[in-house]
Amino acid sequence: MTDGLLLLHAFPLDARMWRAQVEALADRVPVVAPNHPGFGGSEPVPDVMTMDLAASSAVRAMDEAGLERAVVCGLSMGGYVALAFARLFPERVGGLGLVSSQVLDDAPERREGRYKSAAEVADKGIASVVETMAPKFTADARLQEYARASMEKQPPAAYIGALKAMAERADSTSLLSTINYPVVLIHGDSDALIPVDRAREVKASFPQSHFVEIRGAGHMPMMEAREQTAEALRNLA
Numbered sequence: 001m002t003d004g005l006l007l008l009h010a011f012p013l014d015a016r017m018w019r020a021q022v023e024a025l026a027d028r029v030p031v032v033a034p035n036h037p038g039f040g041g042s043e044p045v046p047d048v049m050t051m052d053l054a055a056s057s058a059v060r061a062m063d064e065a066g067l068e069r070a071v072v073c074g075l076s077m078g079g080y081v082a083l084a085f086a087r088l089f090p091e092r093v094g095g096l097g098l099v100s101s102q103v104l105d106d107a108p109e110r111r112e113g114r115y116k117s118a119a120e121v122a123d124k125g126i127a128s129v130v131e132t133m134a135p136k137f138t139a140d141a142r143l144q145e146y147a148r149a150s151m152e153k154q155p156p157a158a159y160i161g162a163l164k165a166m167a168e169r170a171d172s173t174s175l176l177s178t179i180n181y182p183v184v185l186i187h188g189d190s191d192a193l194i195p196v197d198r199a200r201e202v203k204a205s206f207p208q209s210h211f212v213e214i215r216g217a218g219h220m221p222m223m224e225a226r227e228q229t230a231e232a233l234r235n236l237a
């Protein structure tokens with residue numbers, strides 16, 4: 001068993017969003033980038049999806065790859081899964097990377113919106129979530145097209161499961177005080193989905209974290225600022 005890097009993807013994309021980072025980092029460290037249940041053609045989403053279930057699925061991917069411990073890095077929803085992973089499997093974590101993510105749970109109106117979106121996907125399909133979200137991922141037209149195409153590939157059941165799991169996720173603020181490994185926060189200052197203030201607040205309450213604020217990047221720094229993101233992860237791994 002060895003150490004490595006676990007990369008956890010965003011909603012509603014799949015593990016292929018990490019391709020540039022896998023290419024940039026795989027010569028330095030073993031990298032595992034699993035799909036969350038239901039995404040990327042993976043196992044069907046369980047009846048009730050939770051961040052804990054996604055974290056358990058990720059730990060199985062580490063087991064299969066022979067990784068004992070990893071720097072666990074998640075982008076956006078992947079960050080929520082990374083935080084659940086850190087709570088459930090602390091002995092498997094050598095460092096934590098939160099990219100375009102946050103430690104807070106949803107405000108009541110946001111939670112309500114997630115349930116409404118889940119009901120709408122069940123009723124009419126994914127189109128309106130895709131239309132709403134795709135332009136918010138990035139201002140880069142080419143990457144926006146990538147995000148849209150990836151979103152269109154994911155099955156409605158995966159959307160519904162993940163929307164409910166995000167609505168029901170725990171606030172992870174108190175987890176931070178238990179962390180004794182390196183933490184990096186990577187966030188674009190133009191993120192239209194999770195404002196950069198969420199990362200600035202984590203930095204303020206957890207000053208030992210390393211904060212990389214990427215000028216001009218939106219919600220996809222792993223592609224918009226490939227080398228800066230890889231460098232921050234290299235320093236952690």
Ligand code: MLT
Pocket residue numbers: 009010011012075076077078166193
């Ligand atoms: C994501 O990119 O994973 C989602 O935007 C996260 C969220 O909606 O909270």
